[in-house]
Amino acid sequence: MPNGGVAQRQFIRFTRLQRILHICMIVSFMSLALTGLTLKFSYTKWAAVLSHLLGGFESAGYIHRSAAVVMFGVFITHLVDLYRLKKKVHGTWRALLLGPSSMLPSRRDLTEFVGTLKWFVGQGERPAYGRWTYWEKFDYFAVFWGIAVIGSTGLTLWFPVFFTRFLPGWFLNVATIIHSDEALLATGFIFTVHFFNTHLRPEKFPMDITVFTGRMPLEELKRDKPREYEALAASGKLEEKMEEAYPPIVVRAIRAFAWAALAVGFSIVLWIIYAMLFAYR
Amino acid sequence: MNTTRAGKTVSLYVDGKKFATSVHGSLGCTGCHVDLEGKELPHETPAKVNCGTCHATEQEQHARSLHGKAVAHGDPLAPRCANCHGNHDIYPVKDSRSAVAPMKVPFVCGQCHREGTPVQRNRAIPQDNILENYSESIHGEALLKKGLSVAPNCATCHTPHLILPHTDPASSIARRNIAATCTKCHSQIEAVHRKIIRGELWEKEANVLPACIDCHQPHKIRNVFYTQGMADADCMRCHADPKLRRASDGQPLYVNVDELSHSSHQTNARNQKVACSQCHSEVNASRVRPCETITHKVDCSSCHDEIGRQYASSTHGQLANKSDPNAPSCKECHGTHGVLGRLDPKSPTFATNIPALCARCHREGQKAAVRYSGRQHEIVANYTESIHGKGLLKSGLTVTATCTSCHTAHRVLPRSNPESSVNVANVPATCGRCHNGIEEQFENSIHAKKAIASGKELPVCNDCHTAHAIRRTDEDKFRLDIMDQCGRCHQEIAKTYFDTYHGKVSRLGYTKTAKCYDCHGAHDVLAVTDPRSRLSRANVAATCQKCHPGATRRFAGYLTHATHHDPRKYPFLFYTFWGMTALLLGTFVVSGVHTLLWLPRAFQMRQELRAAEAEPATTVGTPTSEESSDA
Numbered sequence A: 001m002p003n004g005g006v007a008q009r010q011f012i013r014f015t016r017l018q019r020i021l022h023i024c025m026i027v028s029f030m031s032l033a034l035t036g037l038t039l040k041f042s043y044t045k046w047a048a049v050l051s052h053l054l055g056g057f058e059s060a061g062y063i064h065r066s067a068a069v070v071m072f073g074v075f076i077t078h079l080v081d082l083y084r085l086k087k088k089v090h091g092t093w094r095a096l097l098l099g100p101s102s103m104l105p106s107r108r109d110l111t112e113f114v115g116t117l118k119w120f121v122g123q124g125e126r127p128a129y130g131r132w133t134y135w136e137k138f139d140y141f142a143v144f145w146g147i148a149v150i151g152s153t154g155l156t157l158w159f160p161v162f163f164t165r166f167l168p169g170w171f172l173n174v175a176t177i178i179h180s181d182e183a184l185l186a187t188g189f190i191f192t193v194h195f196f197n198t199h200l201r202p203e204k205f206p207m208d209i210t211v212f213t214g215r216m217p218l219e220e221l222k223r224d225k226p227r228e229y230e231a232l233a234a235s236g237k238l239e240e241k242m243e244e245a246y247p248p249i250v251v252r253a254i255r256a257f258a259w260a261a262l263a264v265g266f267s268i269v270l271w272i273i274y275a276m277l278f279a280y281r
Numbered sequence B: 001m002n003t004t005r006a007g008k009t010v011s012l013y014v015d016g017k018k019f020a021t022s023v024h025g026s027l028g029c030t031g032c033h034v035d036l037e038g039k040e041l042p043h044e045t046p047a048k049v050n051c052g053t054c055h056a057t058e059q060e061q062h063a064r065s066l067h068g069k070a071v072a073h074g075d076p077l078a079p080r081c082a083n084c085h086g087n088h089d090i091y092p093v094k095d096s097r098s099a100v101a102p103m104k105v106p107f108v109c110g111q112c113h114r115e116g117t118p119v120q121r122n123r124a125i126p127q128d129n130i131l132e133n134y135s136e137s138i139h140g141e142a143l144l145k146k147g148l149s150v151a152p153n154c155a156t157c158h159t160p161h162l163i164l165p166h167t168d169p170a171s172s173i174a175r176r177n178i179a180a181t182c183t184k185c186h187s188q189i190e191a192v193h194r195k196i197i198r199g200e201l202w203e204k205e206a207n208v209l210p211a212c213i214d215c216h217q218p219h220k221i222r223n224v225f226y227t228q229g230m231a232d233a234d235c236m237r238c239h240a241d242p243k244l245r246r247a248s249d250g251q252p253l254y255v256n257v258d259e260l261s262h263s264s265h266q267t268n269a270r271n272q273k274v275a276c277s278q279c280h281s282e283v284n285a286s287r288v289r290p291c292e293t294i295t296h297k298v299d300c301s302s303c304h305d306e307i308g309r310q311y312a313s314s315t316h317g318q319l320a321n322k323s324d325p326n327a328p329s330c331k332e333c334h335g336t337h338g339v340l341g342r343l344d345p346k347s348p349t350f351a352t353n354i355p356a357l358c359a360r361c362h363r364e365g366q367k368a369a370v371r372y373s374g375r376q377h378e379i380v381a382n383y384t385e386s387i388h389g390k391g392l393l394k395s396g397l398t399v400t401a402t403c404t405s406c407h408t409a410h411r412v413l414p415r416s417n418p419e420s421s422v423n424v425a426n427v428p429a430t431c432g433r434c435h436n437g438i439e440e441q442f443e444n445s446i447h448a449k450k451a452i453a454s455g456k457e458l459p460v461c462n463d464c465h466t467a468h469a470i471r472r473t474d475e476d477k478f479r480l481d482i483m484d485q486c487g488r489c490h491q492e493i494a495k496t497y498f499d500t501y502h503g504k505v506s507r508l509g510y511t512k513t514a515k516c517y518d519c520h521g522a523h524d525v526l527a528v529t530d531p532r533s534r535l536s537r538a539n540v541a542a543t544c545q546k547c548h549p550g551a552t553r554r555f556a557g558y559l560t561h562a563t564h565h566d567p568r569k570y571p572f573l574f575y576t577f578w579g580m581t582a583l584l585l586g587t588f589v590v591s592g593v594h595t596l597l598w599l600p601r602a603f604q605m606r607q608e609l610r611a612a613e614a615e616p617a618t619t620v621g622t623p624t625s626e627e628s629s630d631a
Helices: A014-038 A044-055 A056-088 A092-098 A107-120 A134-158 A172-197 A218-224 A226-235 A248-277 B016-021 B056-064 B066-073 B082-083 B107-109 B118-122 B130-136 B138-145 B154-157 B178-182 B192-198 B232-239 B257-262 B305-313 B315-319 B330-334 B350-360 B365-370 B379-385 B389-392 B402-409 B427-432 B438-443 B461-464 B476-489 B491-497 B501-508 B517-521 B538-543 B571-614 B624-631
Strands: A007-014 A242-244 B002-005 B008-011
Touching: A014 A044, A014 A056, A014 A248, A014 B330, A014 B501, A044 A056, A044 B130, A056 A092, A056 B491, A107 A134, A107 B571, A134 A172, A172 A248, A218 A226, A248 B501, B002 B056, B002 B192, B016 B427, B016 B438, B056 B066, B056 B082, B107 B130, B107 B138, B107 B154, B118 B192, B130 B138, B350 B379, B350 B389, B350 B402, B379 B389, B427 B461, B461 B476, B476 B491, B476 B501, B476 B517
Parallel strands: none
Antiparallel strands: A007 A242, B002 B008
């Protein structure tokens, strides 16, 4: 990465709150995954060891539910933040949801998707992506979907006595399957596809840490989000969005955290593969 | 009226009054003297009266008897009917005027069988001082001094007419008949002679066992025979010598008097002392070495009859019967002269000493263990670590189950034997001896034999609790293992249980979630269709409420043994699972392919970026166009 010195200015992609939420989500998600998978793969030796390291199944349960509360908190905070964003920046829901920085999928995403596939197979140029690419939007809504599905089923399993006042008992079994398989999907997806697509793409090696620093080099913005760059350059607002890069020590700390999260994530993936392929009963 | 016979003057007077009152009075003279019927007076000397015309049985018996045979030989000393019964003055036996009234019998017999008579001097009578001894014996004393006419007289044992020597097998006093003879009166004698009477061994194995008269001398019958017969002091004359050894094999024959005096055969609650010759029977006091007539080893069952029979039926006894060198005899466990009761802490059979006692042969590698081919191994080690072993050996609870509590002390039999206390049919009763109430619960459960007639193999106590390694049921290890025990038979149910939250937590090694017995019960487990079951329609909510306060009937609809592999039984779970799996696979396939296709391009981009960095003058602001031109 070209380093123009301490004074180099970078493009602000994420707000401080968004960065905090992402870190909270990492911690919460990792905790949920670790504690939850000990139950799912209870038949492996690893699960028993991990469960004891976590202080037993009850303590693992507390961690799991506390992490779930954090996750709900992240989700709600984000919704509140969206509401603020609408009020301060966009004025109307319509502007927020249909504007150029909307997370909602649009027709252009479909064109970009097809264009990307063509690029993959050497049948065209790389599409000029905007602020959010289609895979970023997919990741974003996967979280919405995940929180809705895993969160709701998790709540029924947390409060089974309450929910069986109006749901049949076997719904708890159904909820268990959904909760557990959707969690498997989430962990599997985040720790492989999301890791690769967003953080570990070879051209960004060793790692894209934009979501932690909130900043990305201008060259990267021009290269990866040309449409956003051009719009900003055209409107002359680019300079407003530029800020000084973090000093190297901060960057190193962030990298250490990110690598730790990656290591945990990959370990979990290996464990899942082992449990599913070699120890499944 | 007189006559002369063989040079002696004999009175021929008949007391008419006496005769008239005698039993034969109504018959008249010619009733017996039949040859005088119709003869003119004075008649000739009448022929000898034949009592047998009326008393045929008695006469036949007399003819077969010692007396009758002597008469037939022409023995002048041989008694005929009249010698005992008299002639014209015969009264009923119960009449005190009778010559053979019970009180008079000793004297009737004593006419001949007393010291100094020709019979006693000239005939082969093995007994001396018969009448004197008898009159001083407990029998004679009762009859003659206390006037108890029911006390036995000579005829009681020897019979009145069929008197035979004891060498004649038909004799009432023959070795094999003596027991029957004595027990005519001593019918309750088994209270003190347990084996001999009730076991009928006296009759069956008279040659092995002592007969009454071996201890109770024939005519001087006392209840303290041994002080008069064989005294311990006689034995100790030789056996007090520590250097005494058997000539044939050098085995020490020393008897430690001190040890003996503290044994339960000498010091016991009933204050009964057992003499040497009571155990070492077959001694003959008339020999210089009374023990030289001993041919058999000590048979404890002479007194310990019931135990002896139990032992004989046990594996130990059966092996001993086959002369197996490994077979333990009584003394292997109980010792010999120093034998102590099982309540004496010094005894090898005291509760806390039993495991070590049995371990001498049953410890791994020892002689009993090496012969064993079953599944129980490390018996002693496992027992020591078990709840029973700890209770007994560490806590000193002498009521705790030890080897003999389950296997019995003397009826030790292998599990395969239906008679064995540890046979599958008997295990509940064996455990139930201590675990009061549990057996009853179990017998009413679905696992009890009577509950199911299917002939399926049903579990008993040890199938879940194990035999020797029994753990505390509140130990985690036990609580977790028990699920696998249930799963040995209930395979499908156990497998699906481990697919649920309860099972998964248990699998992780925690005991707080519901395990088999939390819902189904332990010893009282019943079919869920049984209204008494904890899981019946009426009870299931209450069972769930033990852990889930507020649980309703609907809550209990949770499938505790659910599987998502059975579309018929659990269609919801089946389709949910496969729906989720399809979603999972679909997402991964699409995103996986997407990522894999991306990789070559990403590497290409990386190379281009590196190349661009390497160029000293980078055209800032147009990397994209550069890339495109390269591509």
